[in-house]
Amino acid sequence: MENCIIYIFLFLLGICVGSFLNVLIYRLPLNKSIISPPSSCPNCNTKIKPWHNIPIFSWIFLKGKCAYCKEKISIRYPIIEFLTGILAVLIYLKMKNIDIFYFTTFATFSGLLALAIIDIDYKAVPDNLNLLVLALSIFHSPNILENFKNALLVIGGMSIIRWYLSYFIKKEAMGEGDLIIGGVMGAMLGINLSLIAIFISAILAIIPSIYFLLQKKEPELPFIPFLALGTFIVWYFSNFFNSYWSSLYA
Structure with missing residues:
Protein backbone atom coordinates (compact mmCIF):
# COMPACT_ATOMS: atom_id res chain seq x y z
CA MET A 1 0.00 0.00 0.00
CA ASP A 99 16.83 11.73 -2.21
CA ILE A 100 18.70 14.56 -3.89
CA PHE A 101 20.28 12.13 -6.35
CA TYR A 102 16.85 10.81 -7.34
CA PHE A 103 15.79 14.34 -8.26
CA THR A 104 18.99 15.16 -10.18
CA THR A 105 18.65 11.87 -12.07
CA PHE A 106 14.99 12.53 -12.81
CA ALA A 107 15.79 16.09 -13.90
CA THR A 108 18.55 14.79 -16.19
CA PHE A 109 16.34 12.29 -18.00
CA SER A 110 13.45 14.77 -18.14
CA GLY A 111 15.81 17.24 -19.78
CA LEU A 112 16.92 14.57 -22.25
CA LEU A 113 13.27 13.96 -23.14
CA ALA A 114 12.74 17.67 -23.83
CA LEU A 115 15.94 17.85 -25.90
CA ALA A 116 14.87 14.80 -27.91
CA ILE A 117 11.54 16.40 -28.85
CA ILE A 118 13.16 19.73 -29.69
CA ASP A 119 15.73 17.96 -31.87
CA ILE A 120 12.92 16.18 -33.74
CA ASP A 121 11.18 19.51 -34.35
CA TYR A 122 14.15 21.72 -35.21
CA LYS A 123 17.12 19.39 -35.90
CA ALA A 124 18.95 21.48 -33.32
CA VAL A 125 18.78 22.02 -29.56
CA PRO A 126 19.22 25.11 -27.35
CA ASP A 127 22.62 25.24 -25.68
CA ASN A 128 21.22 26.56 -22.40
CA LEU A 129 19.06 23.46 -21.83
CA ASN A 130 21.71 21.11 -23.19
CA LEU A 131 24.39 22.46 -20.85
CA LEU A 132 21.97 22.42 -17.91
CA VAL A 133 21.29 18.71 -18.50
CA LEU A 134 25.05 18.06 -18.65
CA ALA A 135 25.55 19.86 -15.33
CA LEU A 136 22.69 17.91 -13.71
CA SER A 137 24.12 14.60 -14.93
CA ILE A 138 27.43 15.29 -13.23
CA PHE A 139 25.58 15.59 -9.90
CA HIS A 140 23.39 12.51 -10.37
CA SER A 141 25.49 10.55 -7.84
CA PRO A 142 27.94 11.24 -5.01
CA ASN A 143 30.89 10.48 -7.34
CA ILE A 144 30.90 13.98 -8.77
CA LEU A 145 34.59 14.14 -9.77
CA GLU A 146 34.41 10.71 -11.43
CA ASN A 147 31.26 11.74 -13.28
CA PHE A 148 32.94 14.94 -14.46
CA LYS A 149 36.01 13.05 -15.65
CA ASN A 150 33.91 10.51 -17.57
CA ALA A 151 31.88 13.31 -19.17
CA LEU A 152 35.06 14.96 -20.45
CA LEU A 153 36.49 11.68 -21.76
CA VAL A 154 33.36 10.78 -23.73
CA ILE A 155 33.05 14.30 -25.15
CA GLY A 156 36.72 14.13 -26.18
CA GLY A 157 36.35 10.71 -27.76
CA MET A 158 33.24 11.68 -29.70
CA SER A 159 34.94 14.90 -30.84
CA ILE A 160 37.81 12.93 -32.38
CA ILE A 161 35.36 10.63 -34.17
CA ARG A 162 33.45 13.70 -35.38
CA TRP A 163 36.56 15.31 -36.85
CA TYR A 164 37.61 12.23 -38.78
CA LEU A 165 34.11 11.38 -40.04
CA SER A 166 33.49 14.96 -41.11
CA TYR A 167 36.77 14.96 -43.01
CA PHE A 168 36.05 11.74 -44.90
CA ILE A 169 32.37 12.33 -45.72
CA LYS A 170 32.96 16.02 -46.48
CA LYS A 171 30.12 17.25 -44.27
CA GLU A 172 29.31 17.72 -40.59
CA ALA A 173 29.10 14.20 -39.15
CA MET A 174 27.88 15.12 -35.70
CA GLY A 175 26.47 18.28 -34.14
CA GLU A 176 27.85 20.04 -31.08
CA GLY A 177 24.62 19.18 -29.29
CA ASP A 178 25.37 15.49 -29.80
CA LEU A 179 28.78 15.95 -28.18
CA ILE A 180 27.23 17.50 -25.08
CA ILE A 181 24.79 14.58 -24.87
CA GLY A 182 27.86 12.36 -25.07
CA GLY A 183 29.08 14.11 -21.93
CA VAL A 184 25.77 13.33 -20.25
CA MET A 185 26.20 9.68 -21.21
CA GLY A 186 29.70 9.63 -19.76
CA ALA A 187 28.58 11.18 -16.48
CA MET A 188 25.55 8.91 -16.13
CA LEU A 189 27.04 5.64 -17.34
CA GLY A 190 30.81 5.73 -17.17
CA ILE A 191 33.10 4.95 -20.09
CA ASN A 192 32.29 1.27 -20.68
CA LEU A 193 28.51 1.59 -20.55
CA SER A 194 28.65 4.78 -22.64
CA LEU A 195 30.20 2.75 -25.47
CA ILE A 196 27.34 0.26 -25.22
CA ALA A 197 24.77 3.08 -25.12
CA ILE A 198 26.25 4.72 -28.23
CA PHE A 199 26.15 1.37 -30.02
CA ILE A 200 22.50 0.81 -29.02
CA SER A 201 21.65 4.37 -30.11
CA ALA A 202 23.19 3.72 -33.52
CA ILE A 203 21.23 0.47 -33.86
CA LEU A 204 17.99 2.28 -32.96
CA ALA A 205 18.74 4.95 -35.57
CA ILE A 206 19.19 2.35 -38.31
CA ILE A 207 15.44 1.58 -38.40
CA PRO A 208 14.23 5.06 -39.46
CA SER A 209 17.31 5.43 -41.65
CA ILE A 210 16.32 2.33 -43.64
CA TYR A 211 12.74 3.60 -43.87
CA PHE A 212 13.85 6.94 -45.32
CA LEU A 213 16.23 5.14 -47.65
CA LEU A 214 13.39 2.98 -48.99
CA GLN A 215 11.27 6.10 -49.39
CA LYS A 216 14.16 7.67 -51.32
CA LYS A 217 14.30 10.54 -48.87
CA GLU A 218 17.43 12.11 -47.41
CA PRO A 219 16.31 14.01 -44.30
CA GLU A 220 18.66 15.22 -41.61
CA LEU A 221 17.95 12.50 -39.06
CA PRO A 222 18.06 13.89 -35.49
CA PHE A 223 20.36 11.71 -33.37
CA ILE A 224 19.69 13.08 -29.89
CA PRO A 225 16.41 11.14 -29.47
CA PHE A 226 18.31 7.90 -30.06
CA LEU A 227 21.17 8.92 -27.78
CA ALA A 228 18.68 9.82 -25.04
CA LEU A 229 16.80 6.53 -25.39
CA GLY A 230 20.02 4.51 -25.54
CA THR A 231 21.28 6.26 -22.41
CA PHE A 232 18.12 5.48 -20.45
CA ILE A 233 18.02 1.84 -21.57
CA VAL A 234 21.61 1.21 -20.53
CA TRP A 235 21.25 3.16 -17.28
CA TYR A 236 18.07 1.32 -16.29
CA PHE A 237 19.51 -2.11 -17.12
CA SER A 238 23.03 -1.22 -16.00
CA ASN A 239 23.42 -4.43 -13.95
CA PHE A 240 22.79 -6.56 -17.02
CA PHE A 241 25.09 -4.52 -19.24
CA ASN A 242 27.84 -4.46 -16.61
CA SER A 243 27.64 -8.26 -16.37
CA TYR A 244 27.75 -8.51 -20.15
CA TRP A 245 30.78 -6.23 -20.34
CA SER A 246 32.58 -8.25 -17.65
CA SER A 247 31.81 -11.49 -19.51
CA LEU A 248 33.62 -10.17 -22.58
CA TYR A 249 36.87 -10.15 -20.62
CA ALA A 250 36.26 -13.15 -18.39
Whole structure:
Protein backbone atom coordinates (compact mmCIF):
# COMPACT_ATOMS: atom_id res chain seq x y z
CA MET A 1 0.00 0.00 0.00
CA GLU A 2 2.82 2.37 0.91
CA ASN A 3 4.60 1.69 -2.38
CA CYS A 4 1.38 2.30 -4.27
CA ILE A 5 1.05 5.73 -2.67
CA ILE A 6 4.66 6.54 -3.59
CA TYR A 7 4.07 5.47 -7.20
CA ILE A 8 0.96 7.63 -7.47
CA PHE A 9 2.73 10.61 -5.91
CA LEU A 10 5.73 10.27 -8.23
CA PHE A 11 3.52 9.82 -11.29
CA LEU A 12 1.56 12.97 -10.44
CA LEU A 13 4.82 14.82 -9.82
CA GLY A 14 6.12 13.52 -13.13
CA ILE A 15 3.13 14.67 -15.20
CA CYS A 16 3.43 18.14 -13.65
CA VAL A 17 7.08 18.21 -14.68
CA GLY A 18 5.97 16.97 -18.10
CA SER A 19 3.63 19.95 -18.37
CA PHE A 20 6.61 22.22 -17.70
CA LEU A 21 8.63 20.32 -20.31
CA ASN A 22 5.94 21.17 -22.85
CA VAL A 23 6.54 24.84 -22.07
CA LEU A 24 10.30 24.41 -22.52
CA ILE A 25 9.86 22.51 -25.76
CA TYR A 26 7.63 25.21 -27.23
CA ARG A 27 9.30 28.36 -25.94
CA LEU A 28 13.05 27.75 -25.72
CA PRO A 29 13.65 27.26 -29.47
CA LEU A 30 11.72 30.50 -30.09
CA ASN A 31 13.81 32.37 -27.49
CA LYS A 32 10.69 33.12 -25.45
CA SER A 33 10.56 33.46 -21.67
CA ILE A 34 9.48 30.29 -19.89
CA ILE A 35 7.95 32.38 -17.08
CA SER A 36 5.83 34.98 -18.81
CA PRO A 37 3.41 35.51 -20.36
CA PRO A 38 1.16 32.76 -18.92
CA SER A 39 0.15 29.88 -21.18
CA SER A 40 -2.34 30.78 -23.88
CA CYS A 41 -3.95 29.13 -26.90
CA PRO A 42 -1.61 29.46 -29.92
CA ASN A 43 -4.65 29.93 -32.17
CA CYS A 44 -6.90 32.45 -30.35
CA ASN A 45 -4.29 33.73 -27.82
CA THR A 46 -6.79 33.38 -24.95
CA LYS A 47 -5.11 32.92 -21.59
CA ILE A 48 -5.55 29.33 -20.41
CA LYS A 49 -7.38 28.99 -17.09
CA PRO A 50 -5.65 26.92 -14.37
CA TRP A 51 -8.38 24.26 -14.52
CA HIS A 52 -7.84 24.00 -18.27
CA ASN A 53 -4.14 23.34 -17.71
CA ILE A 54 -4.20 20.24 -15.50
CA PRO A 55 -1.71 17.74 -16.99
CA ILE A 56 -3.34 14.95 -19.06
CA PHE A 57 -6.77 15.30 -17.43
CA SER A 58 -7.62 18.70 -18.95
CA TRP A 59 -6.76 17.42 -22.42
CA ILE A 60 -9.12 14.47 -21.90
CA PHE A 61 -11.96 16.57 -20.43
CA LEU A 62 -11.64 19.16 -23.20
CA LYS A 63 -11.57 16.36 -25.79
CA GLY A 64 -8.28 17.60 -27.16
CA LYS A 65 -9.62 21.04 -28.08
CA CYS A 66 -9.20 24.61 -26.85
CA ALA A 67 -11.99 25.52 -24.42
CA TYR A 68 -12.57 28.79 -26.30
CA CYS A 69 -11.93 28.50 -30.03
CA LYS A 70 -12.20 24.69 -30.23
CA GLU A 71 -8.92 24.46 -32.10
CA LYS A 72 -7.40 20.99 -31.79
CA ILE A 73 -4.65 20.57 -29.18
CA SER A 74 -1.89 18.20 -30.21
CA ILE A 75 -1.98 14.81 -28.50
CA ARG A 76 1.76 15.21 -28.05
CA TYR A 77 1.19 17.34 -24.95
CA PRO A 78 -0.48 14.64 -22.83
CA ILE A 79 1.88 12.00 -24.25
CA ILE A 80 4.93 13.93 -23.02
CA GLU A 81 3.25 14.44 -19.64
CA PHE A 82 2.43 10.73 -19.41
CA LEU A 83 5.96 9.70 -20.41
CA THR A 84 7.45 12.00 -17.77
CA GLY A 85 5.13 10.50 -15.14
CA ILE A 86 6.23 6.98 -16.10
CA LEU A 87 9.84 8.16 -16.08
CA ALA A 88 9.50 9.38 -12.48
CA VAL A 89 8.19 5.97 -11.39
CA LEU A 90 10.76 3.95 -13.35
CA ILE A 91 13.67 5.93 -11.89
CA TYR A 92 12.34 5.25 -8.39
CA LEU A 93 12.03 1.53 -9.18
CA LYS A 94 15.67 1.57 -10.25
CA MET A 95 17.06 3.70 -7.41
CA LYS A 96 14.64 2.51 -4.68
CA ASN A 97 15.15 5.77 -2.83
CA ILE A 98 13.98 9.37 -2.98
CA ASP A 99 16.83 11.73 -2.21
CA ILE A 100 18.70 14.56 -3.89
CA PHE A 101 20.28 12.13 -6.35
CA TYR A 102 16.85 10.81 -7.34
CA PHE A 103 15.79 14.34 -8.26
CA THR A 104 18.99 15.16 -10.18
CA THR A 105 18.65 11.87 -12.07
CA PHE A 106 14.99 12.53 -12.81
CA ALA A 107 15.79 16.09 -13.90
CA THR A 108 18.55 14.79 -16.19
CA PHE A 109 16.34 12.29 -18.00
CA SER A 110 13.45 14.77 -18.14
CA GLY A 111 15.81 17.24 -19.78
CA LEU A 112 16.92 14.57 -22.25
CA LEU A 113 13.27 13.96 -23.14
CA ALA A 114 12.74 17.67 -23.83
CA LEU A 115 15.94 17.85 -25.90
CA ALA A 116 14.87 14.80 -27.91
CA ILE A 117 11.54 16.40 -28.85
CA ILE A 118 13.16 19.73 -29.69
CA ASP A 119 15.73 17.96 -31.87
CA ILE A 120 12.92 16.18 -33.74
CA ASP A 121 11.18 19.51 -34.35
CA TYR A 122 14.15 21.72 -35.21
CA LYS A 123 17.12 19.39 -35.90
CA ALA A 124 18.95 21.48 -33.32
CA VAL A 125 18.78 22.02 -29.56
CA PRO A 126 19.22 25.11 -27.35
CA ASP A 127 22.62 25.24 -25.68
CA ASN A 128 21.22 26.56 -22.40
CA LEU A 129 19.06 23.46 -21.83
CA ASN A 130 21.71 21.11 -23.19
CA LEU A 131 24.39 22.46 -20.85
CA LEU A 132 21.97 22.42 -17.91
CA VAL A 133 21.29 18.71 -18.50
CA LEU A 134 25.05 18.06 -18.65
CA ALA A 135 25.55 19.86 -15.33
CA LEU A 136 22.69 17.91 -13.71
CA SER A 137 24.12 14.60 -14.93
CA ILE A 138 27.43 15.29 -13.23
CA PHE A 139 25.58 15.59 -9.90
CA HIS A 140 23.39 12.51 -10.37
CA SER A 141 25.49 10.55 -7.84
CA PRO A 142 27.94 11.24 -5.01
CA ASN A 143 30.89 10.48 -7.34
CA ILE A 144 30.90 13.98 -8.77
CA LEU A 145 34.59 14.14 -9.77
CA GLU A 146 34.41 10.71 -11.43
CA ASN A 147 31.26 11.74 -13.28
CA PHE A 148 32.94 14.94 -14.46
CA LYS A 149 36.01 13.05 -15.65
CA ASN A 150 33.91 10.51 -17.57
CA ALA A 151 31.88 13.31 -19.17
CA LEU A 152 35.06 14.96 -20.45
CA LEU A 153 36.49 11.68 -21.76
CA VAL A 154 33.36 10.78 -23.73
CA ILE A 155 33.05 14.30 -25.15
CA GLY A 156 36.72 14.13 -26.18
CA GLY A 157 36.35 10.71 -27.76
CA MET A 158 33.24 11.68 -29.70
CA SER A 159 34.94 14.90 -30.84
CA ILE A 160 37.81 12.93 -32.38
CA ILE A 161 35.36 10.63 -34.17
CA ARG A 162 33.45 13.70 -35.38
CA TRP A 163 36.56 15.31 -36.85
CA TYR A 164 37.61 12.23 -38.78
CA LEU A 165 34.11 11.38 -40.04
CA SER A 166 33.49 14.96 -41.11
CA TYR A 167 36.77 14.96 -43.01
CA PHE A 168 36.05 11.74 -44.90
CA ILE A 169 32.37 12.33 -45.72
CA LYS A 170 32.96 16.02 -46.48
CA LYS A 171 30.12 17.25 -44.27
CA GLU A 172 29.31 17.72 -40.59
CA ALA A 173 29.10 14.20 -39.15
CA MET A 174 27.88 15.12 -35.70
CA GLY A 175 26.47 18.28 -34.14
CA GLU A 176 27.85 20.04 -31.08
CA GLY A 177 24.62 19.18 -29.29
CA ASP A 178 25.37 15.49 -29.80
CA LEU A 179 28.78 15.95 -28.18
CA ILE A 180 27.23 17.50 -25.08
CA ILE A 181 24.79 14.58 -24.87
CA GLY A 182 27.86 12.36 -25.07
CA GLY A 183 29.08 14.11 -21.93
CA VAL A 184 25.77 13.33 -20.25
CA MET A 185 26.20 9.68 -21.21
CA GLY A 186 29.70 9.63 -19.76
CA ALA A 187 28.58 11.18 -16.48
CA MET A 188 25.55 8.91 -16.13
CA LEU A 189 27.04 5.64 -17.34
CA GLY A 190 30.81 5.73 -17.17
CA ILE A 191 33.10 4.95 -20.09
CA ASN A 192 32.29 1.27 -20.68
CA LEU A 193 28.51 1.59 -20.55
CA SER A 194 28.65 4.78 -22.64
CA LEU A 195 30.20 2.75 -25.47
CA ILE A 196 27.34 0.26 -25.22
CA ALA A 197 24.77 3.08 -25.12
CA ILE A 198 26.25 4.72 -28.23
CA PHE A 199 26.15 1.37 -30.02
CA ILE A 200 22.50 0.81 -29.02
CA SER A 201 21.65 4.37 -30.11
CA ALA A 202 23.19 3.72 -33.52
CA ILE A 203 21.23 0.47 -33.86
CA LEU A 204 17.99 2.28 -32.96
CA ALA A 205 18.74 4.95 -35.57
CA ILE A 206 19.19 2.35 -38.31
CA ILE A 207 15.44 1.58 -38.40
CA PRO A 208 14.23 5.06 -39.46
CA SER A 209 17.31 5.43 -41.65
CA ILE A 210 16.32 2.33 -43.64
CA TYR A 211 12.74 3.60 -43.87
CA PHE A 212 13.85 6.94 -45.32
CA LEU A 213 16.23 5.14 -47.65
CA LEU A 214 13.39 2.98 -48.99
CA GLN A 215 11.27 6.10 -49.39
CA LYS A 216 14.16 7.67 -51.32
CA LYS A 217 14.30 10.54 -48.87
CA GLU A 218 17.43 12.11 -47.41
CA PRO A 219 16.31 14.01 -44.30
CA GLU A 220 18.66 15.22 -41.61
CA LEU A 221 17.95 12.50 -39.06
CA PRO A 222 18.06 13.89 -35.49
CA PHE A 223 20.36 11.71 -33.37
CA ILE A 224 19.69 13.08 -29.89
CA PRO A 225 16.41 11.14 -29.47
CA PHE A 226 18.31 7.90 -30.06
CA LEU A 227 21.17 8.92 -27.78
CA ALA A 228 18.68 9.82 -25.04
CA LEU A 229 16.80 6.53 -25.39
CA GLY A 230 20.02 4.51 -25.54
CA THR A 231 21.28 6.26 -22.41
CA PHE A 232 18.12 5.48 -20.45
CA ILE A 233 18.02 1.84 -21.57
CA VAL A 234 21.61 1.21 -20.53
CA TRP A 235 21.25 3.16 -17.28
CA TYR A 236 18.07 1.32 -16.29
CA PHE A 237 19.51 -2.11 -17.12
CA SER A 238 23.03 -1.22 -16.00
CA ASN A 239 23.42 -4.43 -13.95
CA PHE A 240 22.79 -6.56 -17.02
CA PHE A 241 25.09 -4.52 -19.24
CA ASN A 242 27.84 -4.46 -16.61
CA SER A 243 27.64 -8.26 -16.37
CA TYR A 244 27.75 -8.51 -20.15
CA TRP A 245 30.78 -6.23 -20.34
CA SER A 246 32.58 -8.25 -17.65
CA SER A 247 31.81 -11.49 -19.51
CA LEU A 248 33.62 -10.17 -22.58
CA TYR A 249 36.87 -10.15 -20.62
CA ALA A 250 36.26 -13.15 -18.39
